[in-house]
Amino acid sequence: MNGTFCISIDTELLWGRKDLDYSKFIERTKKERDIIKKLLSLFSKYNINTTWAIVGKLYEKGDEFWCGKDIVEMIKKKRIHELASHSYSHEDFTKISRKKAKQEFKKPRAFSFIFPRNHIAYLDLLKKSGFKAYRGPDETNTTKHIIQLINLLLNIPPRTSNPIKDKGLINIPGSMYFVSARGVRKYIPYGLRLRRAKSGIDKAISKGQIFHLWFHPVDFADNEKSLFREFENILKYAKSKRDKNLLEIKTMSQIARGFSK
Template sequence: MNHNTSSNPAVFVLSLDTELAWGNFVRVKDPLKKTQMFRTRYCIQQLLDLLETYNIRATWAVVGHLMLDACHPDENGVKHPQAIRPAYSWHPGDWFEDDPCTSLQEDPLWYGMDIVNKIRSCAVPQEIASHSFAHQIFGDPGCHWACADTDIRLAVFAAQALNIQMDSFVYPKNSIAHQTVLAKYGFRIYRGEGTEWYNRFRHPLLRKILHFLDDLLAVPPAADTLHRDNDNLFYTNGNMMYQSMEGLRKLIPLRARVRKAKMGINKAVAQGKIFHLWLHPFNLASDPTRLLAGLEEIFKHVKNLEDAGRLVNLPMRELPAFFGIKPDPADVLINEGTANYIR
């Protein structure tokens, strides 16, 4: 079911997958990528400055472990013993084996309470959403229901400790599964798999090639609607990922990225739909000056359309209310071992 009509004003949504080392355990061992990770905090601050300048409210999907300033193994040396481990065929070891179990001061790529505080102190209110606790891939067969349940529970607890209420969820790798767990913990909306045409192809290499060509040629992205799934959760599909300038992506001109985003926004305005742009702050670190300049051009376009009354900018959590859908008063959860967690 979708909840948009052509009479609705268009909506611009920006979601930011904030992961640091949790996004890819192999990447953090690569010297170049590790340098980019250390540069990510600078990119986040510059991005927050742009959001303030253009009055953009974004949804920051933060890995729950980044909400910690420290963690320690238990008396048996087990890291995060409350977490049921996934059993991925491609990751035979303990999912937490690379977690240093130290502190923000000692290992800032694994902790990010300072980042969360920066987001919360932004002059333009930002949404903090969940990107899971430990970036497990929910749609993989190795992540069973109990594994997803403990991961999301830990993410919710980490947010509760900072007095953060999370209503929105972004799946790691956009791998959608276990929506019943989201509903159990009071989430109302998540980002869907995406509307990109090349995702219909199953072969990973073919998808990557088509994705590259799609960006290189600035193929106009689709606009989309607000949907509701069988678990009574809403979802808004991503329409365009703002890519890094790493590897072959260096060949994609900045103007192509900006033009592509503007075309998607214009299509949403023409159709009264949602345009959902998303990115990883880490990717900005591949060329901060140029990529942030490109985002600024996109934000200027959003601001001009907002000033003309043709577009509104919303975080994910506000989409259902914007389209006139009231929250369910039964959305109350009492978490085991904690105070009431009320939505």
């Protein structure tokens, strides 16, 4: 059995910071459209299909920091990518009522769902809302900076996994967060993200499992040139393994549909 490589991208503009001080993210958010264009160009170059989890509010017209109908259209035009849901307005599902959760699941309609901040809750409502798959959290809490740094510095191979049937849904757990260069993370030497991603791909191939890489477009806003170079090298490595018939590259919906057969 071949290994599988999946990339999911949490696309949210300023909605990801709506309950925080987002003033420091305004300049970063200004760069997001160009970052998304560059990502789409790279995916086309290496013929890699990905899952884009979109906050529902982005489908609306309005302020460019909060609305992104043009972004959705950019992704749609490429035809090879999956449009998943990242909830309607990026609520933390562990902090809202069932009634509010039901509203958040309504838009956008999609096959796959990615919970904001990877905080999983209300799976019964998720299923009732018509979703079939979701991304479970990483093995460790990758939002903790110290854990991210330790994993990279020690090159601890990320978790790979098989899809998991869970309450009538298919859980495709995350494996590795492509760490940004914000704050203390700007000191991470070039190549550590690449090294760890390669180890994840190799592990997926050896075990016949899934290596699930995820990130936000805004994660490329700091030290952009270096991060894009590192990310492109991950794609090159994945393509080289695919060319040798060792690796399949799939969206979340493709994985889930294959698992359901």
